[in-house]
Amino acid sequence: AQKVTQAQTEISVVEKEDVTLDCVYETRDTTYYLFWYKQPPSGELVFLIRRNSFDEQNEISGRYSWNFQKSTSSFNFTITASQVVDSAVYFCALSGAYSGAGSYQLTFGKGTKLSVIP
């Protein structure tokens, strides 16, 4: 079975601070995919990143960066110089790479609500 744990339920930061959102996952698959989604107050799910299990390189996209560590089963997300527009719920998710029963659907963490205070 797959499991995604986002231990931080809510985080508040002051604008321009850096913030890291934690994600720990469990899977028996040797090949899998990790995702981060943003859900702003409007409610839609916005795709941020997909990472496969063979690619442990960290990724940076503007103010966003992701740290994938297979040894600790973690896929953490850092926002540098946070802005009010970053206020949202962020979900980490996991899917298997093969169409074996139950492994290919996305399994979500419970989400972390980030509030950026001006």
Add this chain to the structure above:
Amino acid sequence: NAGVTQTPKFRILKIGQSMTLQCAQDMNHNYMYWYRQDPGMGLKLIYYSVGAGITDKGEVPNGYNVSRSTTEDFPLRLELAAPSQTSVYFCASSYATGIHGYTFGSGTRLTVV
């Protein structure tokens, strides 16, 4: 724009009523999914389909039914609405597994009173 279209966006149902949430995709994706999102919780899988004519239960299927007569459409049926089904419902589709990612609809907010 191509993508996943969900209708309606909002709906209020009375206990015991039935309704169908519509989901359509125009990307020729084989896989389609229905998730529900409760406050403070992540999304939980209700049903999924790997192709026309093939559906299977997810984590929380009770009280729901689905069908997949075409590649494009994957409606979710609530037969006897209950307050516990008050939630936001998301439909998603993908070519296969996580290789190509997932496309989500904009969601349906359902309230059962």
